[in-house]
Amino acid sequence: MLVDEMPIVSFQAPPVSPPAARAGGHGPAPRPGAPQVFNIRVALSADRRADSGALVRRMYAWRGYAFESGAATADKLTLYAETGGELVGTMSLCLDRGNDLPADENFGDRLAILRREGRRLCEPSRLAIDAGMSKRVFAALIHISYLYACKLHGFTDYVIEVNPRHVAFYRRMLGFTDFGGERACSRVGAPAVLLRLPLDQMGAQIGKWAGSFGQHAGERSFYPWFFPSRDEPGISARLRALCQGRERA
Incomplete structure (x- = not known):
């Protein structure tokens, strides 16, 4: 049961497909259409990071990708979503603080261009839902990682490596x-494309659309499912409190 770490935020949302259709058959089995309470937490312990890694490994294997585990560092934040004590989503965020990002292995020359421009880079990775x-689960993980990177630490850009068939998704959403x-990406044994998103552009989209899901049927991105901007200060304060003592100055 994943209930030993204080949630950054809790929210209700309905499942969107029957439990039997979920990959691997894991997780709780709510009544069809019944709202669930989801909690987003920081993986502070080795056990929670291992649980998150297990979900990523399972989802990667389902898609036919390799998975390479890595040591936890103070420059990587791991978030996870749980409902009913069961882990249903996770992502990690690697911060560029003088050490190579995962994307440097294959795209170091491209990242060097941004660093020379004074950009501060961070890399979302190991996203599994x-x-x-x-x-809302996907949106919550991304929004909280944005608050951590941009609002709390002043990073300027997301860079990510994605499989070519997922490029359109990240562009649109x-x-x-x-x-x-x-x-070629040696870590997962598949081709990869490097994508970039300046965080000031993400902030502008959050300000425009966040919290408006159900009101703008024509908006196809994930931004309406982000938390309303008025919720950001409280979420940021809880995130800062949870992470104090584990981060490098």
């Missing part, structure tokens, strides 16, 4: 743009 989860073309 169990099938049948509300869009979050506004990423191609920054590196397609190259």
